[in-house]
Amino acid sequence: MTDISDENGCWKSHRSGPLSGVTVLDVTRVVAGPFCSMLLADLGATVIKVENPDEPDYARTFPPFVSSDEEQLSAFFAQFNRNKLGITLNLKSQEGKDLLMKLVGNVDILVENFRPGTMEKLGLGFDTLSTVNKRLVYTAISGFGRTGPNSSKPAYDNTGQAAGGLWSMNGYADRPPVRVGTIIGDLSASLYAAIGTIAALREAERTGKGQVVDVSQQDSILTLTENAVVRYTTQKEVASPLGNDHPFVSPYGQFACKDGYVFFGGYTDKFWAITCAMFGEPDKAIDPELDTMEKRFEPTTARTKVKPLLERWFSAFTKAELEDMAGDKVPLSAIKTIAEVVEDPHVAARNMIVNVPVAGKLIGMFGLPIKLSGREEEPNDKAPAPGEHNDLVFAKLAGITSEEVARLKKAGAI
Known part of the structure; x- marks a missing residue:
C-alpha cells in the first residue's frame, strides 16, 4: 500500500485510524460518491479527490457559503470532502489518462460515480486499470447499477427514491406521495458503497485480487422499504402512504x-x-x-x-x-x-457535531457515526481546493517533477 508523505516522511494531513495506509482515488462529485470516500477518509484512509481542471465538482457552488476577505467557499462541499487531498486531471486528454494510470498503479481503491460505461469510453474502465494494479478495488456508484436494462439511464437522488419504491410509500393516504426530505438515495448508496469497498479491500488484501463494487441507488433505496417487499410477495399487498402511522404496530x-x-x-x-x-x-x-x-x-x-x-x-x-x-x-x-439537534447535549457527548475549517472559520458539521473503542477521534482537516495537492501527489505517486506538473497544467492535462 502507498502512503503519501512530505520531505520528512510525514504527510501533514495524514489521519490515524483503521484505514491508515490505504490510498483512495476519489473520481466522484456532488454527494453519491464523495460521502462514501469521506467516510473512508474519516476512518484514516488517504483520499485524493480528482476534479476536472475546467469543471470542478459543482457541489462547490452549493449553499450555504462561508466567506473571508480572500475567498467564499461552500460549507456543503466541505461537509462531504473534508479530510481529503485535491488534484486535478483532465481525463479526456491522453496525458491526463496516462497520469491516472500511473496513479492507479500506486493506490488501493478508486471510487467513481459516472453513468455506467463512461469510464470505459474514456479507456479507463476496470479491465484497463486492473492491468496496472491487480489489487485495485474499483467502486462504482450509479442510479441503476452496471447491469440490467436500465443501467445507462441518467439518475439523481430523486430517481432512486422514485424507482426504488420509497417515494410511493411516503406521505399521507389522502395526498400525493412525498419524497423523503433528504437525499437519501445518494446517502444510502454511499453507505453501501463504503461497506462494499472495505469488504473488497479485505478480499484484495487476502487474495491479491481486486474487483468491482457495483452499487445502485435504486437497489439501495429498495432495501430501505422495511416490510413492503415481503408484504407484496406474500400477500400481494402494495405499500402506500401512512403518514406518521406504522403498518402493523400502534401506538407508534x-x-x-x-x-x-x-x-x-x-x-x-x-x-x-x-x-x-x-x-x-x-x-x-x-x-x-x-x-x-x-x-x-x-x-x-x-x-x-x-x-x-x-x-x-x-x-x-x-x-x-x-x-x-x-x-x-x-x-x-x-x-x-435541526437547531435542537445541533444543540443537544447528547449529540455533543457523542461528538456528532464536529468543527471543520472553511474559509478560515470553524464550521459545525455532522461527525462520524462510527465510534471505535480503539481510536480517539481527531480534528478534521479542511476540504481541498481544486488541484491543491497536485505537486505533492503527482511527485509521490507518479514520479513527476514540479516542472513537468507545470507543463501538464499548461497543456490542459491537469
Missing part, C-alpha cells in the same frame, strides 16, 4: 404536545402499562378494549380510543417535560428541529 408515531410533537412508540403491553401508570390512569392498561397489542392496533380502536387518549395526556406537557417523564422507561422522544 407522532403525537402533539404543548409546544410541538413527540414520537411515542409504546405499543408493547409492557410499555403501554408503564405509560398508563405514568399518566395516572393505570386502569387503561387492563381496559378490555385496550389490554393487548392486537386490540390497540385495530384501526378503529387506534383512531377512536388510543390516539385521543394519548393526545389528552401529552397535550398538558411540553416536549422536554414528556422526555423527562419518560426517561429510560418508555420510548418517547421529542421531534426535534
Whole structure:
C-alpha cells in the first residue's frame, strides 16, 4: 500500500485510524460518491479527490457559503470532502489518462460515480486499470447499477427514491406521495458503497485480487422499504402512504404536545402499562378494549380510543417535560428541529457535531457515526481546493517533477 508523505516522511494531513495506509482515488462529485470516500477518509484512509481542471465538482457552488476577505467557499462541499487531498486531471486528454494510470498503479481503491460505461469510453474502465494494479478495488456508484436494462439511464437522488419504491410509500393516504426530505438515495448508496469497498479491500488484501463494487441507488433505496417487499410477495399487498402511522404496530408515531410533537412508540403491553401508570390512569392498561397489542392496533380502536387518549395526556406537557417523564422507561422522544439537534447535549457527548475549517472559520458539521473503542477521534482537516495537492501527489505517486506538473497544467492535462 502507498502512503503519501512530505520531505520528512510525514504527510501533514495524514489521519490515524483503521484505514491508515490505504490510498483512495476519489473520481466522484456532488454527494453519491464523495460521502462514501469521506467516510473512508474519516476512518484514516488517504483520499485524493480528482476534479476536472475546467469543471470542478459543482457541489462547490452549493449553499450555504462561508466567506473571508480572500475567498467564499461552500460549507456543503466541505461537509462531504473534508479530510481529503485535491488534484486535478483532465481525463479526456491522453496525458491526463496516462497520469491516472500511473496513479492507479500506486493506490488501493478508486471510487467513481459516472453513468455506467463512461469510464470505459474514456479507456479507463476496470479491465484497463486492473492491468496496472491487480489489487485495485474499483467502486462504482450509479442510479441503476452496471447491469440490467436500465443501467445507462441518467439518475439523481430523486430517481432512486422514485424507482426504488420509497417515494410511493411516503406521505399521507389522502395526498400525493412525498419524497423523503433528504437525499437519501445518494446517502444510502454511499453507505453501501463504503461497506462494499472495505469488504473488497479485505478480499484484495487476502487474495491479491481486486474487483468491482457495483452499487445502485435504486437497489439501495429498495432495501430501505422495511416490510413492503415481503408484504407484496406474500400477500400481494402494495405499500402506500401512512403518514406518521406504522403498518402493523400502534401506538407508534407522532403525537402533539404543548409546544410541538413527540414520537411515542409504546405499543408493547409492557410499555403501554408503564405509560398508563405514568399518566395516572393505570386502569387503561387492563381496559378490555385496550389490554393487548392486537386490540390497540385495530384501526378503529387506534383512531377512536388510543390516539385521543394519548393526545389528552401529552397535550398538558411540553416536549422536554414528556422526555423527562419518560426517561429510560418508555420510548418517547421529542421531534426535534435541526437547531435542537445541533444543540443537544447528547449529540455533543457523542461528538456528532464536529468543527471543520472553511474559509478560515470553524464550521459545525455532522461527525462520524462510527465510534471505535480503539481510536480517539481527531480534528478534521479542511476540504481541498481544486488541484491543491497536485505537486505533492503527482511527485509521490507518479514520479513527476514540479516542472513537468507545470507543463501538464499548461497543456490542459491537469
